Amino acid sequence: DGSVEWRSFSLLRLLVLGGIVVSVFTLSFGPFLVMGQLPQVLSRLFPFKRGLCHAYWAPNIWALYNILDKVLVVLGVRLKLLQEAELPQASMTGGLVQEFQHSVLPSISPVTTLFCTLLSILPAVVSIWRRPRGARGFLRCLLLCALGSFMFGWHVHEKAVLLVILPLSILAVESREDAGIFLLLSTTGHYSLFPLLHTPAELLIKVCLMLMFTTFSFTALRRLHRGKGSLLRPLEVIYLLGLVAVAIACEVVFPLSPWKHRLPFLPLLVTSVYCSVGVCYSFLRLYLSLWRSDCKAKQP
Structure with a gap:
């Protein structure tokens, strides 16, 4: 049924599996490490400086969060509850891949x-x-x-x-x-x-x-x-x-x-x-x- 039977544990098989994983990582990242380009690879794997969403928002919860922020900005300005000049200029719909701040809702880290x-x-x-x-x-x-x-x-x-x-x-x-x-x-x-x-x-x-x-x-x-x-x-x-x-x-x-x-x-x-x-x-x-x-x- 998919449950784990700890009686079948084998240290040798664990070491073999670990060796396979380590060898794959070594072959994949070794050349970048030798050339000093590993930080570039990591920046692509973990694009923390590229913003919450891509230039075209993926259809997920953050797309709804972004549009809610936009709607609240429009309503706030129309109802004179917010001053447009004092709001941070969120550029999430500008087509650029970059970090941005939400205008009304808390920004996501x-x-x-x-x-x-x-x-x-x-x-x-x-x-x-x-x-x-x-x-x-x-x-x-x-x-x-x-x-x-x-x-x-x-x-x-x-x-x-x-x-x-x-x-x-x-x-x-x-x-x-x-x-x-x-x-x-x-x-x-x-x-x-x-x-x-x-x-x-x-x-x-x-x-x-x-x-x-x-x-x-x-x-x-x-x-x-x-x-x-x-x-x-x-x-x-x-x-x-x-x-x-x-x-x-x-x-x-x-x-x-x-x-x-x-x-x-x-x-x-x-x-x-x-x-x-x-x-x-x-x-x-x-x-x-x-x-x-x-x-x-x-x-x-």
């Missing part, structure tokens, strides 16, 4: 993101430690840890959502609930990558590829879980249909509007914030499914 990440994955770790449930249970907790890191990590790249979508496809064929979460997260996560292919020549390609994959996923999983009810709830269907409206607005309407030059990063903001809602919701649903499985395990 790397230590804060580390604490939030650890807190988000702790229930999954405790669950799999106390009640091992085999390979599938381990995979579910692994997904929650990966998604928790994506949700609360520092300077997360939007492409990291693929690290959750790909293994989630394994669980999607096992249960109807996981299939629904997969359809929601994969559709939202894949659309959140659209801004990375931003030239007009790539528009038709990315739309066709996503339509083909999404159509196949919905069709295959619906047939696989036939007779077990709908895979998506009504509000989830409405949310996914909203992605179509967002895509039309950002990819077709906005380039033809006068806002194109005044607010060039508006499509990125809308895409990030809208997709953040779907990703956060999927994270909560995954934890809810873990909680349900824990409750079933407690029953005699």
Whole structure:
């Protein structure tokens, strides 16, 4: 069932495993250490000087935090509760990779993101430690840890959502609930990558590829879980249909509007914030499914 049997512990196997790990690290980082470039590598691995979010916000909790800060600034200035001249000039929507300060809400530090990440994955770790449930249970907790890191990590790249979508496809064929979460997260996560292919020549390609994959996923999983009810709830269907409206607005309407030059990063903001809602919701649903499985395990 995935539980640890300490009677099988072997010091020799531990040393062999440790030797493999040390050799891999030596081969990977040894040349950089010899050339004196290890600080450059570490600065890339831990980009603490590059800001909380990337130039295009990854669809996670910090995107919602950023937009909430912007909304509070606008409301505060409109209601004359804040003086615009006294506010720090947050440049999180300026398209630059740099550190910035929030204007109203407390600014987030790397230590804060580390604490939030650890807190988000702790229930999954405790669950799999106390009640091992085999390979599938381990995979579910692994997904929650990966998604928790994506949700609360520092300077997360939007492409990291693929690290959750790909293994989630394994669980999607096992249960109807996981299939629904997969359809929601994969559709939202894949659309959140659209801004990375931003030239007009790539528009038709990315739309066709996503339509083909999404159509196949919905069709295959619906047939696989036939007779077990709908895979998506009504509000989830409405949310996914909203992605179509967002895509039309950002990819077709906005380039033809006068806002194109005044607010060039508006499509990125809308895409990030809208997709953040779907990703956060999927994270909560995954934890809810873990909680349900824990409750079933407690029953005699």
